[in-house]
Amino acid sequence: MADIIVPIVLKNLIKVVKYEANLLSGVEGQVSLLERDLQFMNAFLETSAGKRDEHHLVQVLVDQIRDVALKSEDAIDTYMARIMKQRRRNLMLKLYHCIGHASGLHHDADEISRINDEIKKIYENKSTYGIDGSELAVSSSTVDAMAEQWLHRRRRNVEEDDVVGFANDTTTLVKLLTDQENMDLEVVSIIGMGGLGKTTLARKIYNSTLVKDRFKDCCAWVDVSQGSQTKSVLLDILNCFMTVSDETSQKPVEELKDELGKCxxxxxxxxxxxxxxxxxxxxxxxxxxxxxxNGSRILITSRENGVAPYDSPTIPYLLQFLDLDSSWELLSKKAFRGQECPSNLVTVGKELAESCKGLPLSIVLLGGILADKQKSYKIWSKFVGNVNAHLTVGISILTLSYNQLPQHLKPCFLYLCLFPEDYEISVKQVTELWIAEGFVQPTGNRTVYDIAEEYLEQLIDRSLVQVASRRYDGGVKTCCIHDLLRDLCIRESSRDKFLGIYSNDNISLVSKFRQLSFQYKDYQSYSNFHFDKLSSARSLLIFNNTTHHLRSDYILKPICKWTKLVRVLSIDGELIKNIPRQIGELIFLRCLWIYRGKFEKLPSSIFKLGHLETIHLDSKVYDQLPKGVWMMKHLRYLHVSKFTKLPDLPSSMGIPFANLQVLSGLCVQRNTALVIAKCPNIRKLRLMLVYSSNEGPHLRETEMENAMKSIGKLKYLESFKFEYVYKGSHEKIRISLGLEPLLPSTLLTKISLTYPSFGLDHFKVLAKHPSICVLKITSWDDYEQDVAAYDINVVKGEFPQLQVLEMRKLKIRTWTMEMGAMPSLQCLVIDSCHCLKYLPHEIWCITTLQLVEVSNISYELKNMLEQLQENSRCKISVKW
Known part of the structure; x- marks a missing residue:
């Protein structure tokens, strides 16, 4: 685990040296030496990563490296904190504290020097015991090899009579493999996480009568191990079709390829x-x-989607988890070995099957354990809520997938265990947390957001992370991990002081953990917790699983008092009713994420935190933000309430938000156009126009017009959302929304508008946009009698890149379009457009169309779509 911690500490140290050099006055030399030594340590960790389980002294050395890296981080942060605290004081306080301050700085500087001495001793021990990293580098550890051998033995002994839940999968894939109309060589891939049953399914297909009849005796099954090389795989395949001589086995790879081709x-x-x-x-x-x-076929199984051939016309077959019925059927077969389950065990048995979350590996292992136990309710009930603790072999098998991860993905994967079990993790939130932790660094012209999204996709492709929900455009909205993988994350990270979880089931944790998650289910546990034990914490994720709102006295005030070096603070679950001014004490805070808060005011001290990069405040804050917000030069992400306003920008200030890339929830006002102009690198923008009865519509229209002109100058803008909100008035005022300034932006691909009186003129402006891929329109017109229904017509060449179109509550009477319009459309969503009775025939001629989803529609449109459902190429979903 040191090879995770040391790179993170090193990245943070490099960032400090680059951006906060002024805070290191007096210790520059020691810090530079420390940075160099950590780089050497990191190189040693990379070369020694394979033999630690076989060399006890290597593991001891690795633990020492980890501990000294953490000590160095504490020493530097403490030194910087003392400097920053002194600079905040006024002149009189500085004079009063100067003696103690100087003494403290001297002590901190000595501590950094002691750490450098400690590193020298580690290197001396390395030489004394003859440990050479270059001699230790191997492809995999003995533990991995043993787990893989056990796994292959299990696979060879698959009992096909016990296979359940794969009937439809088998039929589908056998049909694909034996298709006599397609004579091209096809590669079919089965993809899924470890233990999902890929091998079991492949074996069932391999032994099917249809496959045997189609391919006669020219069939081969090859087990490919984790460390297999090209030559060994080629020899294994050849050995299935011919006797491989010693001479053949000595041939180079290219000659073996020719040999297989001739065979x-x-x-x-x-x-x-x-x-x-x-x-x-x-x-x-x-x-x-x-x-x-001649119709030859290759079937591959893998945990990694990236292995599937990118140029194959057959898309990867993503194996799904078993449903509850199939899970219980498999568990009962394994537990009772063909005998019938007693009636008194059915209910508890189904509960145990459900707790395996559809993973066949878990079910088979649990069934084997239960088979050797007494068949009584008392014995079985002991497993309820504690299944994974008995499945250590299953976790060992999944460890193979973890060990195969590249170094930069390991901390990202382990971090997911900080979220509660069965929690749907917001992709937006977890990527911000990864960035704040230092797991993601910008590369070249690529932003940290692009790289973080790529990291998540890689974890999904490796079957370690599941997609819980997707947006209509196909992007991942929420994700989750299987319980067995989550237990793997907890085991791998907690033993080395990386991540820790405080919950009702886990109360004896080491206080030196850097990243901590609180998941208590009762009010008392939070109020009684001793936060003074967490002085070394750098990240706190707090989830309210109770039914109470907790006072900040129990959570935030103790955190501000005792965890002053914290960088990430995430609070979720209707927890916080107010934010204390003491939050300004968290001087290193990079990310403040509060979800479903209950506070209405913000202390100005938040905006004195100069290191903040991410502010996500999900609560009804009606106040104007303090002027200190303009001093936050590192701010990259700002999400506030839709009623929150920014203060006037000082006329002398240049570009305060040069780093800001996401601005969400900004209320349009007099200074909005100027604010947007000061944010040249915005990628995602969400504006709110709030109308109240004491403000004139003319003023609002002018503000909106000026804001739109500024938006049109944002050359990096990718996503724009606009919402018109009425506050404190039943009178609905219509304000002109000029969309023309958006046209020059070629990077703008997503537009979402919630706006009254959305009409044909707006639609025509958007139709000309060259690069828009996602368009979401919501209005209130369908419920207003004084708004006339209108017709829309889309001509050839309009919406050339549009993939997703959502229309909600629009008063569209007829919709016509020409062939060639919207040529890239994949998803169409229509909700509460009651005047619309028909969809144009040309819609069904769009070859890319995959989904049409409609709800709350006219009777005529409902009948039309229901008639098309059976024969349509795309999926049609009708909700009446």
Missing amino acids: LKEKRYFVVLDDIWDTQVWEEVREAFPSDL
């Missing part, structure tokens, strides 16, 4: 390559298979 020439073959890990190995092996247009 399979003009034969219709079927080859299964089970559990491929390495994309490069697969691509090299693939070149050896001849394509003679």
